[in-house]
Amino acid sequence: xxxxPVASVQLLAVGDIMMHQDVKQSASQASxxxxxxxxxxxxxxRTADIAFAxxxxxxxxxxxxxxxPFQFNAPEDLPAAxxxxxxxxxxxxxxxxxxxxxxxxxxxxxxxxAAQLVPIGSGATREEAEQPRIVTVRxxxxxxxGFTDIFNVNLNRNDDDPWVRxxxxxxxxxxxxxxxxxxxxxxxxxxxxxxxSHQPTARQRSVAGLLAEAGADLILGHHPHALxxxxxxxxxxxxxxxxxxxxxFISNQDxxxxxxxxxxxxxxSRDGVVLQCRLVKRRLADGSDQVQVEHPVCEPLWTExxxxxxxxxRSRVREIRVGPVDAAIAATRAELAQMQxxxxxxxxxxxxxxxxxxxxxxxxxxxxxxxxxxx
Numbered sequence: 001x002x003x004x005p006v007a008s009v010q011l012l013a014v015g016d017i018m019m020h021q022d023v024k025q026s027a028s029q030a031s032x033x034x035x036x037x038x039x040x041x042x043x044x045x046r047t048a049d050i051a052f053a054x055x056x057x058x059x060x061x062x063x064x065x066x067x068x069p070f071q072f073n074a075p076e077d078l079p080a081a082x083x084x085x086x087x088x089x090x091x092x093x094x095x096x097x098x099x100x101x102x103x104x105x106x107x108x109x110x111x112x113x114a115a116q117l118v119p120i121g122s123g124a125t126r127e128e129a130e131q132p133r134i135v136t137v138r139x140x141x142x143x144x145x146g147f148t149d150i151f152n153v154n155l156n157r158n159d160d161d162p163w164v165r166x167x168x169x170x171x172x173x174x175x176x177x178x179x180x181x182x183x184x185x186x187x188x189x190x191x192x193x194x195x196x197s198h199q200p201t202a203r204q205r206s207v208a209g210l211l212a213e214a215g216a217d218l219i220l221g222h223h224p225h226a227l228x229x230x231x232x233x234x235x236x237x238x239x240x241x242x243x244x245x246x247x248x249f250i251s252n253q254d255x256x257x258x259x260x261x262x263x264x265x266x267x268x269s270r271d272g273v274v275l276q277c278r279l280v281k282r283r284l285a286d287g288s289d290q291v292q293v294e295h296p297v298c299e300p301l302w303t304e305x306x307x308x309x310x311x312x313x314r315s316r317v318r319e320i321r322v323g324p325v326d327a328a329i330a331a332t333r334a335e336l337a338q339m340q341x342x343x344x345x346x347x348x349x350x351x352x353x354x355x356x357x358x359x360x361x362x363x364x365x366x367x368x369x370x371x372x373x374x375x
Contacts, residue, residue, distance in 0.1 A: 003282035003283060003284050003285070003290070004282060004283045005280055005281070005282050005283075006139075006281050006282065006283050006289065007138055007139045007140045007184070007280070007281040008138065008140075008278055008279070008280045008281070009049045009050060009137050009138050009140045009142065009185075009278065009279045010047065010048050010049045010050075010276065010277075010278055011048060011049065011050045011051075011052070011142075011187070011218070011276070011277055011278070011279055012044070012045060012047070012048035012050070012051045012052070012274060012275065012276050013051070013052040013053070013220050013243065013246060013274075013275045014041075014051075014052070014053045014246055014249040014272060014273070014274055014275070014301070015053070015054055015222050015245070015246035015247045015248050015249045015272050015273070016053075016054050016056040016222055016223075016225065016246075016247070016248045016249055016250075016251065017053050017054065017055050017056055017057065017082075017090075017249050017250055018056050018057065018072070018248060018249075018250060018251035018252070018253070019056075019057040019067060019072050019073070019074040019075075019078070020072075020251060020252035020253075021067065021068075021069075021252075022252040022255070022307070022318055022320060023037065023250060023251065023252050023320055024067070024074075024075060025318045026318045026319055026320040026321075027075075029317050029318055029319075033077060033081060034075070034077060034078055034081035034082075035081050035084065035085055036321070037250050037320060037321060037322065038085060038249070038250055038321075038322050038323075039321070039323075040321065040322065040323025040324060040327065040328075041085075041274065041301065041322060041323060041324065042085045042086065044274055044299065044324065045085050045086035045087065046085070046086040047086075048086060048088075048276070049137045049138060050088050050089060050135060050137060050142060051086045051087045051088050051089070052087070052088070052089045052090070052091070052187075052189070052220060053082070053087055053090055053091070053249055054090070054091040054094060054189070054191065054220075054222040054223075054246075054249075055090040055091060055092055055094075055108075055112075055119075056072065056094055056096050056222075057072035057073065057074045057078075057096055057099065058072065058073055058074065058096070058097070058099050058100040058104040058105065058107070058108045059073075059074040059075075059076065059078055059079055059107065059108045059111045059112065060073055060100040060103065060104035060107040060108055060111075061073065061074075061075065061076045061107075062076075062107055063100065063101075063103040063104055063106070063107045064099075064100030064101065064103070064104045064107070065100065067099075070152075071096075071099045071100075072096050072099050073099065073100055073104070076111065079111050079112050079114070079115035079117055080115050082115070082117065083115045083116055083117055087117065088117065088118060088135065089117070089118045089120060089133070089135065089144055090112060090117055090118070090119055090120070091119075091120055091121055091146050091189040091191065091220075091222065092105075092108060092109070092112070092119040092120065092121050092122040092146065092164075093120070093121025093122050093129070093146040093147055093148040093164050093165050093189070093191060094121075094148050094150070094191040094222070094223065095148060095150040095151055095152045095191060095223065096152065097121075097122055097148070097151075097164040098151070098152070098153045098154070098155045098164065099152070099153075101155065102155050102161060102162040103162075105122055105124075105162040105163075105164065106124055106162055108122075109122065109123070109124065118133050118135060118144070119133075120133050120144045120145065120146035120189055121145075121146020121147060121148065121164065121165045121189060122146070122162070122163065122164045122165065123162070123163055123165075124162055124163075125159060125160050125161070125162075125163060126156075126159040126160075126163040126165075127159070128163070129163040129164060129165045130163075130165055130175070132144065132145055132175070132178075132179040132182070132183075133145075134179075134182065134183055139281075140184045140185065140279060140281055140291070141182070141183045141184045141185070142183060142184065142185045142186075142187060142279065143179045143182060143183035143185070143186045143187065144187050144188075144189065145172070145175055145176065145179065145186070145187070145188050145189070146165060146188075146189040146190075147165050147166065147167040147172055147188070147189070147190050147191070148164060148165065148166060148167060148190070148191035148192075149166070149167040149190065149191060149192040149193075149203075149223075150191055150192065150223060151164070151166070154166070167190060167191075167192065167207070169206070169207045169210050170210075172188070172190075172207070172210070172211060173210045173211055173213070173214040174214070176188065176211055176214035176215050176216050177214045177215060180214070180215040184279070184281055184289070184291045185217045185218070185279045185291045185293075186215055186216050186217050186218075187216070187217065187218045187219075187220065188211055188216045188218070188219045188220070189220045189221075189222075190207070190219065190220070190221050190222075191221075191222055191223045192204050192207070192221055192223055193221065193223050193224045193228065193244065193245055194224060195223065195224050195225055195226075196224060196225060196226050196268065196269070197224055197226065197228070198224075198226055198227065198228055198268070198367050199228065199229075200221075200228050200229065200244040200245075204221065204244055208233065208240070208242045208244075209233065211240070212233040212235050212238075212240035212242070213235055215238070216240055217238075217239075217240060217241070217279065217291060217292075217293050218240070218241050218242075218277070218279075218293055219240065219241070219242040219243065220243055220246065220275075221242070221243055221244045221245050221246070222245060222246055223245065224245040224247075225247065225248050225251070225253060225268075225269045226245065226247055226268040226269060226271070227245060227246070227247040227268070227271050227272070227273060227364055227367045227368060228243075228244035228245035228367065229244055229367065229368060229369040229371070230242065230243045230244070230275065230296065230298060230368050230369055230371050230372035231244070231369065231371050232293075232296075232371045237290070238292075239292060239293060240293070241277060241293040241296055241371070243273075243275050243372075246272065246273050246275060247268075247269070247271050247272040247273060247301075248269055248270070248271075248272050248303070249272050249301070249322060250303065250320070250322050251269065251270075251303065252305065252307075252320060253269035253270065254266060254267050254268065254269040254270045254305075255305045255307035256307060256308065257270060257305075258308070258356075259352070259355060259356040259359055259360075260352060260355075260356075264359060264363060267360065268363075270302060270303040270305065270360075271300065271301065271302060271360055271363065271364050271367075272300070272301035272302075272303070272322065273298050273299065273300055273301060273364065273368060274298070274299040274301060274324070275296065275297075275298055275372065276295075276296070276297040276298075276299065277293050277294065277295060277296045277297070278293070278294045278295050279291055279292075279293060279294075280292055280293075280294050295373075296371060296372045296373065297372065297373050297374070297375055298364075298365070298368045298372035298373070298374065298375075299324050299325075299326070299375045300324070300325040300326070300360065300361050300364035300365060300368075301322050301323065301324060301325065302322070302323065302325045302328060302357060302360050302361075303320060303321070303322045304319070304320070304321045304322075304323070304328075305319075305320050306318065306319040306320075324375075325357055325360055325361045325364070326361070326375060328357050329354065329357045329358060329361065332350055332353050332354045332357060333354065335350055336350050336351065336354065
Protein backbone atom coordinates (compact mmCIF):
# COMPACT_ATOMS: atom_id res chain seq x y z
CA UNK A 1 0.00 0.00 0.00
CA UNK A 2 1.33 3.45 -0.92
CA UNK A 3 2.44 5.33 2.22
CA UNK A 4 4.29 8.58 2.84
CA PRO A 5 6.36 9.03 6.04
CA VAL A 6 5.17 12.09 7.96
CA ALA A 7 6.99 11.71 11.31
CA SER A 8 9.83 9.63 12.71
CA VAL A 9 11.27 9.23 16.20
CA GLN A 10 14.47 7.43 17.20
CA LEU A 11 13.91 5.42 20.39
CA LEU A 12 16.70 3.79 22.37
CA ALA A 13 16.32 1.43 25.35
CA VAL A 14 18.66 -0.26 27.82
CA GLY A 15 18.12 -2.56 30.78
CA ASP A 16 18.67 -2.33 34.52
CA ILE A 17 20.41 0.51 36.33
CA MET A 18 21.66 -1.17 39.52
CA MET A 19 23.15 0.93 42.32
CA HIS A 20 25.29 -1.67 44.06
CA GLN A 21 27.73 -0.35 46.65
CA ASP A 22 30.70 -0.96 44.33
CA VAL A 23 28.93 0.89 41.52
CA LYS A 24 28.54 3.92 43.77
CA GLN A 25 32.15 3.62 44.94
CA SER A 26 33.33 3.51 41.34
CA ALA A 27 31.40 6.71 40.60
CA SER A 28 32.74 8.44 43.71
CA GLN A 29 36.32 7.81 42.57
CA ALA A 30 35.76 9.05 39.00
CA SER A 31 36.43 12.63 37.99
CA UNK A 32 33.01 13.03 36.37
CA UNK A 33 31.07 10.91 38.86
CA UNK A 34 28.23 8.67 37.79
CA UNK A 35 28.45 9.62 34.13
CA UNK A 36 31.89 8.01 34.00
CA UNK A 37 30.21 4.62 34.46
CA UNK A 38 28.48 4.79 31.09
CA UNK A 39 30.52 7.46 29.26
CA UNK A 40 31.22 4.96 26.48
CA UNK A 41 27.48 4.69 25.79
CA UNK A 42 26.61 8.36 26.26
CA UNK A 43 27.31 9.45 22.66
CA UNK A 44 24.82 6.84 21.49
CA UNK A 45 22.26 7.83 24.14
CA ARG A 46 22.39 11.42 23.03
CA THR A 47 21.46 10.52 19.44
CA ALA A 48 18.02 9.33 20.56
CA ASP A 49 14.82 11.34 20.67
CA ILE A 50 13.67 9.11 23.54
CA ALA A 51 16.06 7.08 25.71
CA PHE A 52 14.60 4.54 28.17
CA ALA A 53 16.04 2.53 31.06
CA UNK A 54 14.76 0.51 34.00
CA UNK A 55 15.67 2.34 37.22
CA UNK A 56 16.19 -0.59 39.59
CA UNK A 57 16.63 1.57 42.67
CA UNK A 58 14.88 4.28 44.67
CA UNK A 59 16.54 7.68 44.81
CA UNK A 60 15.66 8.54 48.40
CA UNK A 61 18.66 9.85 50.34
CA UNK A 62 16.46 12.10 52.51
CA UNK A 63 13.67 9.70 53.45
CA UNK A 64 15.45 6.35 53.19
CA UNK A 65 18.37 4.45 54.65
CA UNK A 66 21.78 3.92 53.05
CA UNK A 67 21.63 1.17 50.46
CA UNK A 68 22.71 -2.32 51.37
CA PRO A 69 22.79 -5.67 49.55
CA PHE A 70 19.41 -6.41 47.93
CA GLN A 71 17.93 -3.16 49.27
CA PHE A 72 19.08 -0.28 47.12
CA ASN A 73 19.22 3.49 47.44
CA ALA A 74 20.86 5.76 44.86
CA PRO A 75 22.77 8.99 45.44
CA GLU A 76 20.93 12.23 44.94
CA ASP A 77 22.93 13.15 41.84
CA LEU A 78 21.81 10.09 39.85
CA PRO A 79 18.74 11.72 38.20
CA ALA A 80 20.74 14.72 36.95
CA ALA A 81 23.50 12.42 35.66
CA UNK A 82 21.00 10.28 33.76
CA UNK A 83 19.28 13.31 32.25
CA UNK A 84 22.58 14.93 31.24
CA UNK A 85 23.57 11.67 29.53
CA UNK A 86 20.43 11.71 27.39
CA UNK A 87 17.93 9.54 29.26
CA UNK A 88 14.33 10.75 29.20
CA UNK A 89 11.99 7.94 30.37
CA UNK A 90 12.62 5.60 33.33
CA UNK A 91 10.66 2.57 34.50
CA UNK A 92 10.02 2.82 38.26
CA UNK A 93 7.75 -0.23 38.53
CA UNK A 94 10.04 -3.10 39.55
CA UNK A 95 10.82 -5.36 42.49
CA UNK A 96 13.10 -2.76 44.13
CA UNK A 97 10.60 0.13 43.93
CA UNK A 98 9.70 -0.20 47.63
CA UNK A 99 13.27 -0.75 48.88
CA UNK A 100 13.01 2.52 50.82
CA UNK A 101 9.33 2.21 51.67
CA UNK A 102 6.40 4.30 50.52
CA UNK A 103 8.20 7.54 51.35
CA UNK A 104 11.05 6.40 49.16
CA UNK A 105 8.65 6.05 46.22
CA UNK A 106 7.49 9.64 46.70
CA UNK A 107 11.00 11.06 47.02
CA UNK A 108 12.16 9.14 43.96
CA UNK A 109 9.33 10.54 41.85
CA UNK A 110 10.02 14.08 43.06
CA UNK A 111 13.72 13.85 42.27
CA UNK A 112 13.18 12.33 38.83
CA UNK A 113 10.66 14.97 37.83
CA ALA A 114 12.91 17.73 39.13
CA ALA A 115 15.56 16.44 36.71
CA GLN A 116 12.98 16.48 33.86
CA LEU A 117 12.82 12.71 33.66
CA VAL A 118 9.56 10.85 33.01
CA PRO A 119 8.89 8.04 35.53
CA ILE A 120 6.43 5.32 34.52
CA GLY A 121 4.65 2.68 36.58
CA SER A 122 4.63 4.25 40.04
CA GLY A 123 2.88 7.24 41.55
CA ALA A 124 1.86 9.13 44.65
CA THR A 125 -1.54 7.45 44.23
CA ARG A 126 -2.86 4.47 42.32
CA GLU A 127 -4.45 6.77 39.76
CA GLU A 128 -1.13 8.51 39.16
CA ALA A 129 0.75 5.21 38.85
CA GLU A 130 -1.74 3.98 36.27
CA GLN A 131 -1.80 7.21 34.28
CA PRO A 132 -0.17 6.81 30.85
CA ARG A 133 2.70 9.19 30.23
CA ILE A 134 2.59 10.69 26.75
CA VAL A 135 5.87 12.03 25.41
CA THR A 136 5.54 14.21 22.31
CA VAL A 137 8.64 14.35 20.14
CA ARG A 138 8.94 15.53 16.52
CA UNK A 139 5.18 15.61 16.19
CA UNK A 140 4.77 12.01 17.37
CA UNK A 141 2.81 11.21 20.55
CA UNK A 142 4.37 8.20 22.29
CA UNK A 143 2.43 6.77 25.24
CA UNK A 144 4.29 4.85 27.97
CA UNK A 145 2.80 2.37 30.45
CA GLY A 146 4.74 0.61 33.21
CA PHE A 147 4.08 -2.64 35.14
CA THR A 148 5.89 -5.06 37.41
CA ASP A 149 5.14 -8.76 37.73
CA ILE A 150 7.52 -9.11 40.68
CA PHE A 151 7.70 -7.48 44.12
CA ASN A 152 10.26 -8.02 46.85
CA VAL A 153 7.89 -6.16 49.16
CA ASN A 154 4.46 -5.02 48.01
CA LEU A 155 3.34 -1.98 50.01
CA ASN A 156 0.35 -1.18 47.80
CA ARG A 157 -2.42 -0.59 50.35
CA ASN A 158 -4.84 2.27 49.72
CA ASP A 159 -5.57 3.86 46.36
CA ASP A 160 -4.66 7.30 47.74
CA ASP A 161 -1.22 6.19 48.96
CA PRO A 162 1.97 5.56 46.95
CA TRP A 163 1.45 2.80 44.42
CA VAL A 164 3.58 0.60 42.16
CA ARG A 165 1.54 -0.85 39.33
CA UNK A 166 1.35 -4.66 39.33
CA UNK A 167 0.96 -6.62 36.14
CA UNK A 168 -2.52 -7.99 35.60
CA UNK A 169 -2.54 -9.17 31.98
CA UNK A 170 -6.19 -8.38 31.25
CA UNK A 171 -5.96 -4.96 32.91
CA UNK A 172 -2.72 -4.20 31.08
CA UNK A 173 -4.30 -5.05 27.72
CA UNK A 174 -7.29 -2.87 28.58
CA UNK A 175 -4.93 0.00 29.46
CA UNK A 176 -3.24 -0.33 26.07
CA UNK A 177 -6.60 -0.26 24.30
CA UNK A 178 -7.67 2.85 26.26
CA UNK A 179 -4.57 4.85 25.46
CA UNK A 180 -4.32 3.69 21.84
CA UNK A 181 -6.64 6.43 20.42
CA UNK A 182 -4.71 9.12 22.34
CA UNK A 183 -1.29 8.28 20.96
CA UNK A 184 0.52 7.53 17.74
CA UNK A 185 2.58 4.77 19.39
CA UNK A 186 2.25 2.78 22.62
CA UNK A 187 5.30 1.52 24.55
CA UNK A 188 4.88 -0.89 27.48
CA UNK A 189 7.55 -1.48 30.12
CA UNK A 190 7.30 -4.73 32.14
CA UNK A 191 9.44 -6.11 34.96
CA UNK A 192 8.99 -9.88 34.52
CA UNK A 193 10.53 -13.28 33.87
CA UNK A 194 13.00 -15.54 35.67
CA UNK A 195 16.31 -14.21 36.88
CA UNK A 196 19.39 -15.30 34.90
CA SER A 197 17.32 -17.15 32.30
CA HIS A 198 17.91 -16.54 28.59
CA GLN A 199 14.44 -17.78 27.64
CA PRO A 200 11.15 -15.96 28.22
CA THR A 201 8.59 -17.84 30.25
CA ALA A 202 5.25 -18.98 28.89
CA ARG A 203 3.67 -16.13 30.89
CA GLN A 204 5.96 -13.54 29.26
CA ARG A 205 5.03 -14.80 25.79
CA SER A 206 1.33 -14.93 26.63
CA VAL A 207 1.30 -11.38 28.01
CA ALA A 208 3.30 -10.10 25.04
CA GLY A 209 0.72 -11.62 22.68
CA LEU A 210 -2.16 -10.02 24.59
CA LEU A 211 -0.53 -6.59 24.56
CA ALA A 212 0.38 -6.86 20.89
CA GLU A 213 -3.23 -7.72 20.05
CA ALA A 214 -4.41 -4.77 22.17
CA GLY A 215 -2.27 -2.37 20.15
CA ALA A 216 1.17 -2.08 21.79
CA ASP A 217 3.94 -1.16 19.36
CA LEU A 218 6.92 -1.87 21.60
CA ILE A 219 7.33 -3.97 24.76
CA LEU A 220 10.46 -3.38 26.83
CA GLY A 221 11.22 -6.15 29.32
CA HIS A 222 13.63 -6.27 32.25
CA HIS A 223 14.40 -8.15 35.49
CA PRO A 224 16.26 -11.37 34.49
CA HIS A 225 19.71 -9.61 34.59
CA ALA A 226 20.54 -11.56 31.46
CA LEU A 227 19.68 -11.06 27.82
CA UNK A 228 16.61 -12.66 26.25
CA UNK A 229 15.43 -12.64 22.63
CA UNK A 230 14.13 -9.65 20.72
CA UNK A 231 11.19 -10.71 18.55
CA UNK A 232 8.66 -9.16 16.20
CA UNK A 233 5.03 -10.21 16.67
CA UNK A 234 3.02 -9.87 13.46
CA UNK A 235 -0.65 -9.07 13.99
CA UNK A 236 -2.29 -8.26 10.68
CA UNK A 237 -0.91 -4.94 9.48
CA UNK A 238 0.50 -4.12 12.93
CA UNK A 239 3.89 -5.26 14.16
CA UNK A 240 4.95 -5.31 17.80
CA UNK A 241 8.63 -5.41 18.76
CA UNK A 242 9.25 -7.30 22.01
CA UNK A 243 12.52 -7.18 23.95
CA UNK A 244 11.89 -9.83 26.60
CA UNK A 245 14.95 -8.79 28.65
CA UNK A 246 17.64 -6.23 27.90
CA UNK A 247 19.96 -7.45 30.66
CA UNK A 248 21.84 -5.08 32.94
CA PHE A 249 22.91 -1.62 31.91
CA ILE A 250 25.18 -0.93 34.89
CA SER A 251 25.76 -3.27 37.84
CA ASN A 252 28.37 -5.12 39.89
CA GLN A 253 27.00 -8.56 39.06
CA ASP A 254 29.34 -11.35 37.89
CA UNK A 255 32.23 -9.14 39.02
CA UNK A 256 34.70 -12.04 39.28
CA UNK A 257 34.06 -13.47 35.81
CA UNK A 258 37.03 -14.12 33.56
CA UNK A 259 36.60 -15.96 30.29
CA UNK A 260 39.79 -17.94 30.80
CA UNK A 261 38.67 -19.29 34.19
CA UNK A 262 34.90 -19.64 34.26
CA UNK A 263 32.14 -21.12 32.07
CA UNK A 264 30.77 -18.58 29.64
CA UNK A 265 27.39 -18.36 31.40
CA UNK A 266 29.01 -16.96 34.54
CA UNK A 267 29.52 -13.66 32.74
CA UNK A 268 25.95 -13.28 31.48
CA SER A 269 24.97 -10.53 33.92
CA ARG A 270 27.68 -8.29 32.55
CA ASP A 271 26.09 -8.45 29.09
CA GLY A 272 23.58 -5.82 28.06
CA VAL A 273 22.17 -4.26 24.94
CA VAL A 274 21.23 -0.92 23.48
CA LEU A 275 18.04 -1.55 21.54
CA GLN A 276 17.48 1.08 18.86
CA CYS A 277 14.46 1.43 16.63
CA ARG A 278 12.48 4.05 14.78
CA LEU A 279 8.81 4.78 15.31
CA VAL A 280 7.68 5.90 11.88
CA LYS A 281 4.27 7.41 11.13
CA ARG A 282 3.16 6.93 7.53
CA ARG A 283 0.14 8.42 5.77
CA LEU A 284 -1.68 5.77 3.79
CA ALA A 285 -3.42 6.24 0.45
CA ASP A 286 -6.82 6.43 2.17
CA GLY A 287 -5.63 9.40 4.29
CA SER A 288 -5.25 7.47 7.54
CA ASP A 289 -2.01 7.33 9.53
CA GLN A 290 -0.20 4.26 10.77
CA VAL A 291 2.88 3.95 13.00
CA GLN A 292 5.28 1.08 12.58
CA VAL A 293 8.38 0.05 14.51
CA GLU A 294 11.18 -0.06 11.96
CA HIS A 295 14.92 -0.78 11.76
CA PRO A 296 15.49 -2.52 15.10
CA VAL A 297 19.19 -2.65 15.87
CA CYS A 298 20.90 -4.31 18.84
CA GLU A 299 24.23 -2.91 20.06
CA PRO A 300 25.73 -5.39 22.57
CA LEU A 301 27.18 -3.92 25.76
CA TRP A 302 29.79 -5.30 28.12
CA THR A 303 30.60 -4.12 31.64
CA GLU A 304 34.30 -3.91 32.42
CA UNK A 305 34.96 -4.60 36.11
CA UNK A 306 38.32 -4.46 37.90
CA UNK A 307 37.11 -6.24 41.05
CA UNK A 308 39.96 -8.74 40.98
CA UNK A 309 42.69 -6.09 40.74
CA UNK A 310 41.01 -3.95 43.39
CA UNK A 311 40.41 -6.79 45.85
CA UNK A 312 44.02 -7.97 45.49
CA UNK A 313 45.41 -4.49 46.02
CA ARG A 314 46.78 -4.12 42.48
CA SER A 315 44.45 -1.14 41.95
CA ARG A 316 43.44 1.55 44.41
CA VAL A 317 40.60 2.76 42.22
CA ARG A 318 37.37 0.81 41.76
CA GLU A 319 36.42 0.86 38.09
CA ILE A 320 33.11 -0.33 36.66
CA ARG A 321 32.42 0.84 33.12
CA VAL A 322 29.85 -0.21 30.53
CA GLY A 323 30.42 0.32 26.83
CA PRO A 324 29.58 -0.99 23.37
CA VAL A 325 31.32 -4.29 22.65
CA ASP A 326 32.07 -3.44 19.01
CA ALA A 327 33.90 -0.25 19.97
CA ALA A 328 35.91 -2.13 22.61
CA ILE A 329 36.85 -4.83 20.08
CA ALA A 330 37.99 -2.23 17.55
CA ALA A 331 40.04 -0.36 20.16
CA THR A 332 41.70 -3.55 21.43
CA ARG A 333 42.59 -4.66 17.89
CA ALA A 334 44.13 -1.25 17.25
CA GLU A 335 46.17 -1.51 20.46
CA LEU A 336 47.41 -4.96 19.49
CA ALA A 337 48.47 -3.69 16.09
CA GLN A 338 50.63 -1.02 17.74
CA MET A 339 52.18 -3.20 20.44
CA GLN A 340 55.71 -4.54 20.21
CA UNK A 341 56.67 -8.16 20.66
CA UNK A 342 59.09 -6.95 23.35
CA UNK A 343 56.10 -6.69 25.69
CA UNK A 344 54.84 -10.31 25.84
CA UNK A 345 52.85 -9.78 29.06
CA UNK A 346 51.04 -6.81 27.54
CA UNK A 347 50.34 -8.74 24.35
CA UNK A 348 48.89 -11.67 26.28
CA UNK A 349 46.67 -9.35 28.33
CA UNK A 350 45.32 -7.58 25.25
CA UNK A 351 44.82 -10.86 23.38
CA UNK A 352 42.87 -12.26 26.33
CA UNK A 353 40.71 -9.13 26.44
CA UNK A 354 39.99 -9.36 22.71
CA UNK A 355 39.04 -13.02 23.08
CA UNK A 356 36.65 -12.18 25.94
CA UNK A 357 34.99 -9.35 24.03
CA UNK A 358 34.51 -11.45 20.91
CA UNK A 359 33.05 -14.27 23.01
CA UNK A 360 30.60 -11.93 24.75
CA UNK A 361 29.49 -10.39 21.46
CA UNK A 362 28.89 -13.79 19.92
CA UNK A 363 26.88 -14.94 22.94
CA UNK A 364 24.83 -11.74 23.08
CA UNK A 365 23.85 -11.77 19.41
CA UNK A 366 22.99 -15.48 19.50
CA UNK A 367 20.64 -14.81 22.42
CA UNK A 368 19.03 -11.69 20.97
CA UNK A 369 18.12 -13.50 17.76
CA UNK A 370 17.45 -12.59 14.16
CA UNK A 371 14.76 -9.92 14.66
CA UNK A 372 17.33 -7.44 15.89
CA UNK A 373 20.09 -6.62 13.42
CA UNK A 374 23.66 -6.10 14.56
CA UNK A 375 24.98 -2.55 14.23
